[in-house]
Amino acid sequence: MIKRLFIVLLLAVTVYLLYPLAVLTPQQTLGAAATHVTENGVSELGAANLVTSVIVSYRGLDTLGEVTVLFLATAGVGFVLFRRREEKAVKSTTPRAASEFLQTGALLLWPLIVLLGLYVILHGHLSPGGGFQGGVILASAFLLVMLAFPGAALPDSLRHAMESLSGLAYVGIGLAGLLLGDYFLDTRILPMGAVGQLISAGAIPLISVAIGLKVGAEMVTILGHLRKEAS
Amino acid sequence: MTLVLLIALAVMMLGAAVFAVITRELMAAVLASGMIGLLASVIYLVLAAPDVAMTEAAIGSGLTTVVFLLALRRIKQLGGSDHD
Numbered sequence: 512m513i514k515r516l517f518i519v520l521l522l523a524v525t526v527y528l529l530y531p532l533a534v535l536t537p538q539q540t541l542g543a544a545a546t547h548v549t550e551n552g553v554s555e556l557g558a559a560n561l562v563t564s565v566i567v568s569y570r571g572l573d574t575l576g577e578v579t580v581l582f583l584a585t586a587g588v589g590f591v592l593f594r595r596r597e598e599k600a601v602k603s604t605t606p607r608a609a610s611e612f613l614q615t616g617a618l619l620l621w622p623l624i625v626l627l628g629l630y631v632i633l634h635g636h637l638s639p640g641g642g643f644q645g646g647v648i649l650a651s652a653f654l655l656v657m658l659a660f661p662g663a664a665l666p667d668s669l670r671h672a673m674e675s676l677s678g679l680a681y682v683g684i685g686l687a688g689l690l691l692g693d694y695f696l697d698t699r700i701l702p703m704g705a706v707g708q709l710i711s712a713g714a715i716p717l718i719s720v721a722i723g724l725k726v727g728a729e730m731v732t733i734l735g736h737l738r739k740e741a742s
Numbered sequence: 743m744t745l746v747l748l749i750a751l752a753v754m755m756l757g758a759a760v761f762a763v764i765t766r767e768l769m770a771a772v773l774a775s776g777m778i779g780l781l782a783s784v785i786y787l788v789l790a791a792p793d794v795a796m797t798e799a800a801i802g803s804g805l806t807t808v809v810f811l812l813a814l815r816r817i818k819q820l821g822g823s824d825h826d
Contacts, residue, residue, distance in 0.1 A: 560793075562793045639793045639795075640792075640793060640796055641793065643797060644796040644800065647797065647800035647801055650800075651800055651804050651805065654808060658808070734808065737813075740812070741815045
């Protein structure tokens with residue numbers, strides 16, 4: 512009885528929440544912040560891709576926060592799964608090898624996916640993409656190799672060094688913006704260059720690279736922990 | 743035209759979601775939930791948000807599916823069955 516009541520209540524709340532979608536008329540004009548970004552974004556920051564200039568510069572502090580959240584998630588996964596390793600070490604079995612198709616395909620695709628990831632990271636200020644997207648693509652390349660070769664793993668020290676150094680570089684660029692520019696994470700500390708060139712838009716490509724490497728290393732770490740737990 | 747495509751994609755998403763809930767095969771449910779992410783990324787692409795589409799394709803349909811698959815393998819090792 513009480514279960515039925517809750518279901519009906521939940522349906523009513525859902526209808527109430529979705530009702531505005533049916534009657535809402537979309538806002539026809541841009542808000543003040545959006546107007547400023549669309550009109551002055553390219554000339555202010557020199558990035559052809561406005562989305563990236565918003566993510567990396569206009570709300571760069573939020574992105575730093577997101578990267579921090581991801582770092583904490585990685586640390587949490589490592590903390591929770593670390594304690595089980597000693598118990599599991601006793602009954603560790605050699606994982607079953609993947610099929611030859613998967614192995615050959617993974618070796619064929621791996622460099623191409625890495626190339627795509629690097630492209631997406633480096634061209635974040637020109638075309639769709641950026642640090643986060645490229646970093647995840649990089650991680651998926653390593654994930655493919657991890658699936659195909661259960662024994663393979665990146666050295667821990669390399670991952671940790673990459674993760675910490677890129678995080679340090681991100682904060683370092685932010686502090687450099689504070690010292691040399693006007694505010695924390697000011698991307699105009701480097702020459703702006705011509706809009707549309709690979710080397711342009713100030714520090715945005717550098718921040719993209721830092722975010723990409725950090726996100727990639729963190730994703731690989733999380734999946735490595737989970738794989739170790741599952742094998 | 744775009745609207746028809748969007749509605750078709752949304753219906754497919756709903757279908758995949760319902761299938762993921764009602765199927766007894768855990769593996770099929772995991773793959774169906776990965777398909778939801780893939781279709782969502784296509785919708786983002788059609789709605790002119792390629793940046794979001796990229797993230798959704800990589801995280802929603804790639805990494806999340808793998809995390810589920812790893813969890814599934816762990817469950818099997820602990821003596822659970824493939825079925826519900």
